[in-house]
Each structure stands twice: as C-alpha cells, then as structure tokens.
Amino acid sequence: MHNVSVEIVKMAHRVFGGQGECVYEKADSRFFDEMVLPGGTVREPYSVVEEWIASQPKGGMSQKARDAEAIFRRLGITFAVYGSNEATERLIPFDIVPRVISAAEWRKLEKGIDQRVRAMNAFLHDIYHRQEIIRAGRVPERLIMHNEAFCHQMLDHDPAKNIYAHIIGVDLVRVSEDEFYVLEDNLRTPSGVSYMIEDREAMMRLVPDLFSQCRVAPVEDYPENLRRTLQAVAPPACDGEPCIVVLTPGIYNSAYFEHSFLADEMGVYLCQGSDLFVDDGFVYMRTTQAPRRVDVIYRRIDDDFLDPLTFRKDSALGVPGLFSAYRAGNVTIVNAPGTGIADDKAVYTYVPEIIEFYTGEKPLLNNVPTYNCANDEERAYVLDHLEELVVKEVHGSGGYGMLVGPASTKKQRAEFTRKIKERPNNYIVQPTLALSTCPIWTGRGVAPRHVDLRPFVLVGDEVRITPGGLTRVALKKNSLVVNSSQGGGTKDTWVLQD
C-alpha cells in the first residue's frame, strides 16, 4: 500500500471541492485525463459534471453510490463469474460519475466505426466466397484457411442481405485528446449492451438534475433498433412478420441477464436449445399449442455449440440440424456462424489492409501497433522489451492468459518468453497503451482510473451506431485491466448533443 498524496487541483473557473469532500486526486501526468488537463483546467465536455461533483454535500456521493447498488441489486442485474467458488451472483460494479464525450469527438469516431464495420462484412463475404483478398496477396492464405476460427461449412453460403456480423462491439481506447485506437473487434457474440442501457436507467434515477443540464444522446432505442435489424434479415421463406427468438445457453450462463433483458425489451421469445427443433429443414419452437416456425435467431451461443450434428457433438446447448436449416436459407442466424475469423487477434493486424482493400480508403480509426511474433525481427524486439509490452493469446478472451509487461514479475516474463518461443503464432504483442483516465468515486474521494469504450453497432437495413456505448473502467488504482470478470466496472457514457 502506498500513500496517496492528494492535492487540490486548481481549476481555471471553479474550485473543485467547495464542500471539502470532493478533492480530485492528482492525475498521473503520464496519462491523458478526460476531465482535467495538465494545467488544471477542466475540459469543456466535463464542465457541468465537474460543477455538479463540487456542489455535492458531504456524504452525497457516497449516498448516491449506495443508491446505485440498491437499484442494480433489486433489478437483479448480476452475472456469474466462471471459476468462482461461491457460484453466487455478483453485481458488476458501477461508478456513478458519467464519462462524457463531446458531439464533435463522437462524430469523428462514428465515421471510423462505420467504415470499419462495412469493411469487415465485405471481408467476411469475400473469404467465404471468392477470397479475392487472398488472391490479391493482401492477406496470407494460411492465416485464414488454417485458422481455427475459419468455418469451412460457411463457404458459398449467401446470408440474408449478405450480412455476416449484424451486431458488433468495437473496443476503443483513447491516449490523448485526438488519438483513439481500436483495441479489438468483437464480431461473434459481443455483450454488455444491457449494462449500457441499465446504467443509463440507473443514472436517470440517480442524477436527474444532471440530465436536465446536459443534452445527452439517448441509448434506450437500442432494443428497438436491434429488433429492426433482426426483422430486416428475415429469410426469403418468411412472408409477413418474422418470428424472432433470442437463443440463450440458459440461466447459468454468465450473461443470462442480458439475453433475457434484450428478449424482453424487443418483445421476442427467449429460447434455450431444448425449446427448438428442426423439422423438414425448418426450425420450430415447442409452445403450449402447436409448434411455431422460427425465422430469425439471435444466438448467444458460440459457433461450436450451435448444432451437435454439424459442430461439437457433445453440445447440449444447441439444436440438432440447425445449421442445415440455416444453409437451406430457411432461418437466419445472427451473427452468422464463422464471423470469428474477422475478430481473430492475428487477423486484427491486417484490418488496415482489409479496410483499404474493400473501401479504397485509408482507415479513419487506427489499429494499435502490433508486433507479429512469427516474424523473426519483430519477435526478437518483443523478447527484448517484454517489460514494456502487452502479450495476448490469439484465441484468448476476457483478459485471461495475457501478460501486462509493466505489471509483471520476472517469473511471469520468463514464462511468456518460453511460450512465445514455443508457439510464436499463438501470440500478438502490443505496446502498453497509455489509456486515458476518467474520474470515479472511490468511496473516499474522486480519483482518475483507466477506461476503454465499447460502442455497439447494428448492421441490417442500415448501419446504426449507438451513441456512446459501454465504458469499462479498471477500478483498481493504476490497473489497466477493465474486464468485468477481473474486477473492472462500468460507467454510463454520455455523448453530448450539440
């Protein structure tokens, strides 16, 4: 435990901490703080929030944090942590200080996100058809065809509207006023949307006074937009109103709350594998009456477990025959099977190429510079500079199996050296990013913590990007790991409207 030296940060136009409670712990000058600039001035997007914090009476912030927890617990927005002995439900910690993004900042991001998701869908269509990008030598054949995530059963299939990834989460980080990077793409079953919506709901109950002073772009139309997206990709066999279901692994899945939340908000059925069956090439639901045909399935089950007749035989979560019905064009699966090839960490390094190839434009949003360990020179550099770098497994997720150089021990670095030498293709390496920080309420005061951002994008009849998204925050001081499964929390994200 080290002592924190707290200084009252002088503000250009207002003293933060008028009531003696809310002093902003001094931000580390190595990182870009989204509320306070190095000189002490408050950044424009945060001016209202900063004043609000300063005007809170003693104990006010703590009370709001307690109220927030009560709201979430009552609503039952919990999740189960895999590998936890308790097997209980936990709340994802929520921080009451909103993260604010200006309208102008957001407009720039939106353009970059739009370009990226269109390119990714074009890429997916191409590699499951003529593979022009491979023929043109822009992406190595091995990287795609020998990739675990490539789903050869999808070759030559034409999904509705040629869309593969309908729901995408693009993880962004910020390192300075104008520099944003895409940390990774999530094109399989991205989650977190329900937290984004419920965070907003909680904030509207907790700080209505703040809302009345800021013009915050709404996020509550996400479920309606999702429904529209799903309706737009109904299969040709369907005439009239398509029957849409959310396919969940069940109540013991860590994200179950979100599955049921979205089904509820959209007014569609929430099904488990056992509720569905395939007959004569069509998918049906077991109802209290006659079986009902299903047209669109928003599945939150991984590819491997979707259909024991096509993928993993031991899966009890899926529906036997589902993939055949899909290939026959009788049902739409969202997101399509096989999208994982596009969010593969090794393919990530080629995304700038992908964007240029399909759009003819330079990428508007940059990738994090990434070292390829299969390349001798780059690998040598990596092994020499491990303490400064972040190593990720190509097929890992949730923040597990990675090495964060600056926070690592000698032993951990030795272990990863060995791993990289043994299987260089299994790892990608990036510099430790100086993630921006945002203020959180620590329980004793206001302090800066590292954050990232996951905007959610819907691709259907239109590309719809929800303003803001989920801000994930590393609650531990100095920590860069924001994943909820490892102690991260969330914040409501406010995109201001002009």
Added chain:
Amino acid sequence: MLGRTASSLYWMSRYMERAENIARLVDVGYRVSLTPGLSESDRDQWKSTLQAAGVTNDFFAGHDTADLTAIRDYMLFDEDNPSSVLHCLAAARTNARAVRTAITTEMWEALNATWLNYSQIRPSRVSANDLPALLDEIKRSTAEFRGTMLNTILRDDGFSFCQLGVFNERADNTARILDVKYYVLLPRAELVGSNVDLRQWATILRAASAHRSYRHVYRDRYKASNIAEFLILRQEMPRSLAHCYYWINATLGDLEKHYGARYECHDLADSIYSELQRSDMDKVFRQGLHEFLGEFIARNNSLGQSVAQTYNFL
C-alpha cells in the same frame, strides 16, 4: 408461449404457495407444542407438521427427535428438503429467473427481495421467541408476491398457468392438513368430541387462517363436521377444496378460450368441481373422511400432471 415458460410460471407460483403453506404449518405446529394436553406425547408435537408436509420419513432418516430446533432447521432452512421454505423460495426464484420476460418487474423485484432477505438469515440466530415474527414475515412476503402478480400481470395464458400452480398446490395442502387430523391426531374413542379433540380441530382451522371466518359462517362453537365442511365444500372459504377447484375450472376455461381447444384436463377439472358442488358432509363421512381426502389428493395430482402433458411443460 413456450411449453417451458408455462411450466416455469406454474412451478414458480406453486413453490411460492408452498412456502406460505409451510410457514402456516410450522406456525400451527408451534402452537400445538406450546399448548399442554393437545398432543399425546412429545414425539407427536411436531408429527402433524411433518405429516402434512409429507416429509416424516425423510425427517426421521436424519433426526432422532422432532424438537423446535430440528424442525426450524429442517422445515425452514434445509436446502435438501424439497419442502423447506428456503428450498421453495430458491426454486421459485430459479423458475422466475428463467421466465423473466413473462413476469412483470414488480413481481420479480418482490420475489428477488424476499429471496435476498431470507437467504441471509442464520438459522441458529432464530430463537423460539423469534419464530412467530419470522413466520409472519414469510407470509407477508408471499402475500406481497401474490399481490404484485394480481395487480400487474397481463391476464393472458401466462396468468392462467400461474393460477393453476397456486390452486393446484393450495388444494393439495388443504387436503393434507385435513387428512392429518385423522391420520396423526387420531383420538381414542372416548376422546371424540372432547375438548382435546376440538382443540385439535381448532388448530387445523388456524393453519388455514380460518378460525375467525369460521364463526361468520357457522354461528355456533367448533364442530368437527362443520370444520371439515368449511374446508372442503364451502366455496367462500379461500382455502377450501371447492374454492380451489372453482378457480382451477375457471382458469382452464380461460385457456380453452385463449387457445380454442379443450382437453382431458378440462374434463377432469370439471368432474372434480361438479362432484364437490353436488356433495355434502353426510356423503363424505359415509365414504370416510380419510378415504375421501386420499382420493381427492390423488385426483388433484392427476389434474396437475394432465395439465403438464397437455401444454407441453418440459
């Protein structure tokens, strides 16, 4: 509606009703244990409670004596006892969680809050003095849940499955409580009609929260045949078999309208209800109260199974 959803709604409601009934039973058992002369021996004090819940054998498989502490732990807090309040609340909540899209927010919050509070109670901290208050709290919570349901849920097929769960369970429970009188509290011939006998009947009324309402219907003192009639045939008594079957029948009628089809379960419910309507206590006692109740319990069970099969509960 998915067959699995109908099943979860039915069982969620059944388990909440059961939790309330267990609390009532324990309440009555506690009174019996406090009142001298009401039972033949120490062992009998809680025997009626265990019997009415159908757990006698399981209990004595793991315990030697049925004292207050053992009963408290077993009936209120034992995770492995499918008829403990803890188990019922947990099962209700699991079912509710599986069908959150079919219940209202208020219903979920009521159930979840009940669960959060109850699951944090440490059994050893519940003394004999604390017990009545705890039992009241359980009844209050289940009443709150039922209240939110009646006030907020859409009156569609989902509501019907909830109602079927409640009344299927309630009918079963009332029949069992009544049966206990003849099964466990069987008096020696000379005690029939005595104060002991009547006090035992009165505790049965208390278990059904009926000891005062009885007097509104029957002006005179407690009489065994009136009490049995009150709990079997009197439709105005909300825990009576007739009342339960009025609602089961009406609810199945709603489902018939909703789905446009009539099944075997409809005929079965109809037949049980009309028999109750046509019956009187002379007929019941001629058949034998115990036999009558045994047959009723079996038919009530069949009705539940028929509903499950018809509507594809999974």
